Amino acid sequence: MIKKRIILILTAVILFFAVLPRLIIIVEAFKKEKAYQFMVNGEPWFIVSEKDSLERILGEYQEQYLANIDKNAQVKKVTFSQKVEIVEVEVKPEEIDSLELAKEKIYAVEEAAVEIEIKKGDNFWNLSKANQITVNELEILNPDVDPDKIFPGEKLIVKPFNPVLDVSIELENLVVEPVPFKIEYKKDHSLFKNDKKILKEGVEGQKEVNYHITLLNGYQSSLQIISEKNLQEPVNAIVQIGTKTTVSRGGKINYGVVSGKRISSLYGYRIHPITGRRRFHEGIDIAATHGNRVYAYTDGRVVEAGWNGGYGNCILIDHGNGLKTRYAHLSKIYVRIGQKVRAGERIGAIGSTGNSTGPHLHFEVIKNGQTKNPLNYI
Ligand SMILES: [Zn+2]
DSSP: OHHHHHHHHHHHHHHHHHHHHHHHHHHHHHHOEEEEEEEETTEEEEEESOHHHHHHHHHHHHHTTTTTSOTTSEEEEEEESSOEEEEEEEEOGGGOOOHHHHHHHHTOEEEOOEEEEOOTTOOHHHHHHHTTOOHHHHHHHOTTOOTTSOOTTOEEEEEOOEESSOEEEEEEEEEEEEEOOOEEEEEEEEEETTOEEEEEOOBOEEEEEEEEEEEETTEEEEEEEEEEEEEEOOBOEEEEEEEEOSOOOOSSEEOSSBEESEEEEOSEEEEOTTTOOEEEEOSEEEEOOTTOEEEOSSSEEEEEEEEOGGGOEEEEEEEETTEEEEEEEESEEOOOTTOEEOTTOEEEEOBOOSSOSSSEEEEEEEETTEEEOGGGTO
16 A cells, blocks of 8 residues: 555656656746847847837938938838848847847948048049049039039048948939020121120020939939920020131031030039939030140130149130130140130140049130020030
8 A cells, every 4th residue: 555655656756857847848938028030131130029119220220311312302112232021039038139239230330431531632533533433433422512612621421331231212303404405506707707696595494304213321323314304495595606717626516615525514503313402513514525625715815724623724714894714624724824815716625634524625604703604605
């Protein structure tokens, strides 16, 4: 009887100890909590208990890149470049990370931005060369800087900061842009070839351009025009032009001051397709072959001839009656300050000095201290 009882007790004890670990495991398992694991490209970064808070932090992180975008732009998509997942998991309380740690990891930076200070004589051309990026890239990194007007002491970003978690933004923006007017020439045998009389001023038209833009960490990575719609047709200018020859200019298109290929940039306001900010272009850019001759617009006296910041090699001629003309980005200057020049006289050669992405003439017309649309003058 006693023997039987002992066996029974022993069996109970053995069973108890055999089951106990499993019981502990089950109890432990019940102690596990539901939590959220943040994964980047399949790699676990951290675990947090609140999904809402994590999503809020991620949202705030992405939003910092929306701050500089034009308020009128339509943001189509905000995503991470990496594959980002929030996975529901069951974990022990001690495996859960704080939101502070989560934020730290989300905001982590791989490489800080590189900034340089503009020194006297600097321009986008030499700065881009010195920093091994293109002028275009330099403009993309510094959308608020007008390359024609940079000043010593100002800072320029030459390399963007590189966050660990990349944010890609797709947006569309409707921007109103000018449409150039054409010039109708009326020949006049009593005038010299360089003499022109504006019979009717041209008026630029307007078009609406729809841009599709992709930003990576706030900077443009692609820009495409989806559609263009004319809002207002331009009104052509009518100019009386002399036929009496003084100089032969040849070339494709005679713009008077240079024989060029086309007008690559118009006078007036441009709206930055990303920031929506407006910038004024004080002249027109005429794309032309490097070395092409540049001629004085009309009779006058040279008041500036030499290097002028973003303008590069630049000439300013005073024609009297409050009229001045500027010729920028020249490769060569053939005149000196104080020199008198005649209409059509060779004064320089096409170049790409200063802030210029290619050989062209930046031509400005200044009337009583204010720039005018040169299309009405050439
Ligand atoms: Zn220009």
